[in-house]
Amino acid sequence: MVRRNLFAALPLAILLASPAATGARAADPIKIGVDTPITGTYAPIGQQVRWGLDLATKEVNAAGGIMGWQIQLIYEDEEANASVAVQKADKLFQVDKVDFLTGTVNSGSTLAVGQLAERAGKLIATTVSFADSITGDKCSPNVFRVNARAEQQSAALAAWLAKDKPNAKVYSLGPDYEMGRSTVAAFQKGVKERGGTNLGEVFAPLDSKDYTQYFGQIRAARPQVLYTSVAGNDTVRLLTQMQDFGLLNNMLIVGASGTVTSQNITAMGSAADGFVTGVGYSPQIDTPENKKFVEAFRAEFNTDPDLFAADSYGLIYFYKAAVEKAGSTETDKVRTAMRGLEWPTPQGTKTMRAGDHQAVQKMYVVRVDKGKFNIIGEVPGDQAIGPVTCTRW
Amino acid sequence: MLDYLQFVLAPQMVTGLSLGVAVVLVALGLTIIFGLLDIINMSHGEFYAVGAYLALSLGALGINFWLLLLLVPALMIPIGFAVERGLIQRVFNSPDRHVATLLLTFGLGIVLEDVLSLIYGPNTQRPSTPIRGAVEIFGIMLPNYRLFLIVFGLLIVAAVALVVYRTRLGAMVRAAAYDRNMAASLGVPVKAVFAGAFAFGIALAGLAGVLLAPIYSVFPTMGRDFILLAFTVVIVGGMGSIVGAVAAGLGLTQIQAISSLYISPVWSDPIVFGILVVVLMLRPQGLFGRLGRA
Numbered sequence: 001m002v003r004r005n006l007f008a009a010l011p012l013a014i015l016l017a018s019p020a021a022t023g024a025r026a027a028d029p030i031k032i033g034v035d036t037p038i039t040g041t042y043a044p045i046g047q048q049v050r051w052g053l054d055l056a057t058k059e060v061n062a063a064g065g066i067m068g069w070q071i072q073l074i075y076e077d078e079e080a081n082a083s084v085a086v087q088k089a090d091k092l093f094q095v096d097k098v099d100f101l102t103g104t105v106n107s108g109s110t111l112a113v114g115q116l117a118e119r120a121g122k123l124i125a126t127t128v129s130f131a132d133s134i135t136g137d138k139c140s141p142n143v144f145r146v147n148a149r150a151e152q153q154s155a156a157l158a159a160w161l162a163k164d165k166p167n168a169k170v171y172s173l174g175p176d177y178e179m180g181r182s183t184v185a186a187f188q189k190g191v192k193e194r195g196g197t198n199l200g201e202v203f204a205p206l207d208s209k210d211y212t213q214y215f216g217q218i219r220a221a222r223p224q225v226l227y228t229s230v231a232g233n234d235t236v237r238l239l240t241q242m243q244d245f246g247l248l249n250n251m252l253i254v255g256a257s258g259t260v261t262s263q264n265i266t267a268m269g270s271a272a273d274g275f276v277t278g279v280g281y282s283p284q285i286d287t288p289e290n291k292k293f294v295e296a297f298r299a300e301f302n303t304d305p306d307l308f309a310a311d312s313y314g315l316i317y318f319y320k321a322a323v324e325k326a327g328s329t330e331t332d333k334v335r336t337a338m339r340g341l342e343w344p345t346p347q348g349t350k351t352m353r354a355g356d357h358q359a360v361q362k363m364y365v366v367r368v369d370k371g372k373f374n375i376i377g378e379v380p381g382d383q384a385i386g387p388v389t390c391t392r393w
Numbered sequence: 394m395l396d397y398l399q400f401v402l403a404p405q406m407v408t409g410l411s412l413g414v415a416v417v418l419v420a421l422g423l424t425i426i427f428g429l430l431d432i433i434n435m436s437h438g439e440f441y442a443v444g445a446y447l448a449l450s451l452g453a454l455g456i457n458f459w460l461l462l463l464l465v466p467a468l469m470i471p472i473g474f475a476v477e478r479g480l481i482q483r484v485f486n487s488p489d490r491h492v493a494t495l496l497l498t499f500g501l502g503i504v505l506e507d508v509l510s511l512i513y514g515p516n517t518q519r520p521s522t523p524i525r526g527a528v529e530i531f532g533i534m535l536p537n538y539r540l541f542l543i544v545f546g547l548l549i550v551a552a553v554a555l556v557v558y559r560t561r562l563g564a565m566v567r568a569a570a571y572d573r574n575m576a577a578s579l580g581v582p583v584k585a586v587f588a589g590a591f592a593f594g595i596a597l598a599g600l601a602g603v604l605l606a607p608i609y610s611v612f613p614t615m616g617r618d619f620i621l622l623a624f625t626v627v628i629v630g631g632m633g634s635i636v637g638a639v640a641a642g643l644g645l646t647q648i649q650a651i652s653s654l655y656i657s658p659v660w661s662d663p664i665v666f667g668i669l670v671v672v673l674m675l676r677p678q679g680l681f682g683r684l685g686r687a
Contacts, residue, residue, distance in 0.1 A: 040614065043515035176659060205659060209609055209618035212408035213661060216654040220401045233517040236610055240519065244608075245408065246527060246534030267519040267610065 033092030036103030052312030107131035156278030158190025314345030409650025422597030428633030436502035438616025444602025473595030631682025
C-alpha cells in the first residue's frame with residue numbers, strides 16, 4: 001500500500017498543478033453517505049464499519065484526497081432495519097447529495113437501498129451484507145459488494161469440514177431474514193456436495209432474547225455439528241446460553257464469518273472457543289499490508305479490526321481507485337471503472353467481478369482459540385467464488 | 394421414548410421454567426404498578442434496564458453481587474418515588490388517565506433508553522455469572538445460576554405476595570388503589586402510599602435487572618425484550634393478582650417451550666399473543682382477576 005500511495009501521488013501532483021484538469025467538479029469534497037446501524041443488535045458491526053471507513057478516509061485525506069478532492073463521510077443510523085435504511089438513504093441522496101453510499105449491514109437494507117440507488121442514479125456498495133442474492137438473482141447495476149458473500153464463506157468452511165470431520169451430521173440455526181436463509185442454504189449445499197448430512201434447520205428472529213427454546217429441536221436432532229449465522233449481540237446470547245446448558249460439550253460449532261468477531265467476542269468469553277468459520281479476513285493474516293493496517297487501527301481505536309472494519313477500510317481505496325480510473329465521480333463512468341477493477345486491501349488484492357459486481361478474494365478458515373482468530377486453512381479466490389448468476393446486464 | 398423425555402422434553406421444560414421465572418420477575422413490579430395502581434407503565438422495561446446497568450456499574454466498582462441484590466433496589470426506590478411524584482401525578486387525575494400515563498411512560502422509556510445508550514454506548518456487556526458451574530439432575534444439565542434464579546425468584550414472589558396480601562401496608566395500598574377518597578378519609582396517606590407502591594414496583598424491576606443481567610446480557614434496548622410478555626402475563630393472569638401473574642407467566646412460557654419442540658419457535662410469540670386475545674374475549678378480567686376489583 002505504501003508503494004501504491006506513491007504512485008497515486010504522482011498524477012495528483014500534476015492535477016494540483018493544473019486545477020482546470022479536474023473538469024466540471026468544483027473544489028467541494030467528495031461526499032460518501034454511510035447508512036449503517038449505530039444502535040440495535042448490529043450496532044457492534046456498525047461500529048467496526050465506521051472505524052474502518054474513518055481510518056481509511058483519514059489516510060486518504062492526509063495523502064491529498066482523491067484527485068485533490070477531500071473525502072467527507074456523512075453518517076446515518078439504519079438500525080439494521082430495511083425501512084429505516086431506505087428513509088436515511090433517501091435523505092443522504094436527496095438532501096446531502098452524496099456521491100456514493102455505503103454502510104448497510106442488514107442484507108434486506110442493502111437490497112432495498114440498492115433499488116433506491118437505481119432510481120436516484122447513484123452507486124452504492126456494501127462492505128458487510130452476506131446474502132448471495134445481492135450479487136445473484138437480485139443483483140443491481142448500481143450495487144457493488146466488496147466483502148465475501150455467503151457462498152464464498154461456506155465454500156471455504158464446508159471444504160474444511162469435509163476434511164476434518166468427514167460425513168458430519170449438521171444442524172443449522174440462522175436469523176430469520178434474507179441473510180440467515182441465504183447463509184444456511186449455501187452451507188447446507190456445501191455440506192451435501194461433500195458427503196455430509198443435513199439434519200434440519202431452524203430460524204430465530206433477529207434480536208432473540210432467549211435461544212433456549214430453540215435447544216429442544218437441536219437436542220432432538222442430535223447433530224455433531226451446529227452451523228449458525230446469527231451475528232452481533234445475538235451470537236453472545238446464543239453461545240453463552242448453549243454453554244450454560246451444556247450443549248457445547250459434544251458439539252462442534254461452525255458459522256458465518258460475522259458470527260464471532262473482535263467486537264462481540266469479549267462478551268462471550270470461553271463460549272466462543274473452538275468456533276470455526278470461513279472468512280475473508282483475520283487480524284492474524286501475515287502480510288506487511290495487514291500488519292500496517294492492524295497497527296494503525298489499534299493505535300487509533302485501541303482494539304483489533306474485524307472483517308467488517310477491514311472490508312470497509314478497503315472500500316475507500318476501492319472507490320478512490322475507481323474515481324481515479326474514471327477521472328470523474330459521475331455514476332456511469334465510475335461504474336465502468338469499477339467493473340474488473342483490481343485494488344489493494346489489507347487482505348491482499350481484490351478483483352471486482354464485472355459480471356455480478358462481486359469482489360473475488362482469497363478465503364480463510366479461521367478458528368477461535370482463547371480469543372484469537374487463528375488461520376487454519378486457505379482457499380484461493382477463484383475456487384470459492386462460484387459462477388456468475390446475475391443476468392441483468 | 395424415555396430417552397426422548399429425558400434428553401429433549403425435560404430439558405425443554407426446565408429451560409421454559411427458567412424463562413418463566415424471569416418473565417414473572419419482570420411482570421411482578423408491573424402487576425403492582427399496572428394491576429393495582431392502574432398506571433400503564435410502558436417504561437417498566439427501561440427501569441429493568443436501569444437496574445441492570447446500575448448492577449454493572451457498581452459491580453465494576455468491586456461491589457459484591459449479593460450486596461447488589463439489596464443495593465440496586467434501594468437505589469431504584471428514590472428514582473421511582475421521584476418519577477411518580479414528578480411525572481405520573483401530573484397526569485394521573487386527568488380524564489384520560491390510561492392514554493396519558495401510557496404516552497408519558499412511553500416517552501420516558503425512550504428517553505431512558507437513549508440516556509443509557511449515551512452513557513454506556515450501544516454495545517452489549519455481559520456481567521460474569523455470580524454462581525458458576527452446572528448441576529446434573531437425572532441427566533439434565535441445569536446451570537447453577539438458573540437453578541438459583543428459579544428458587545430465589547419464587548421466594549421473591551412469595552415475599553411480595555405476603556406483603557401485599559397479609560400486611561397492614563399491603564392493605565393500605567390495596568385500599569388506596571380501590572377507592573382513594575374513601576381510603577384518604579379513613580386516614581390512609583394516599584399520596585405517599587401511591588408514590589411508595591410505584592417506587593416498590595420500580596425497585597422490583599431493578600431487582601429483575603440485577604438478577605437477569607448475567608443471563609440475558611446488558612444493552613440499552615434490553616427493556617423491550619420483556620415488556621410485551623410482561624404486560625401479557627399481567628393481563629392474562631388478572632389485573633393486580635400476584636397468583637395470576639405467576640400462573641400466567643409460568644403457564645405461557647411452558648406453552649412456548651413445548652410448542653417450540655414441534656413447530657418453529659418463531660410461532661411462540663403469535664401463540665402467546667393469540668392466547669392474550671382469546672382471554673380478553675372470553676374472560677376479560679383474566680384468569681385470577683375479579684371484575685370491579687382493582
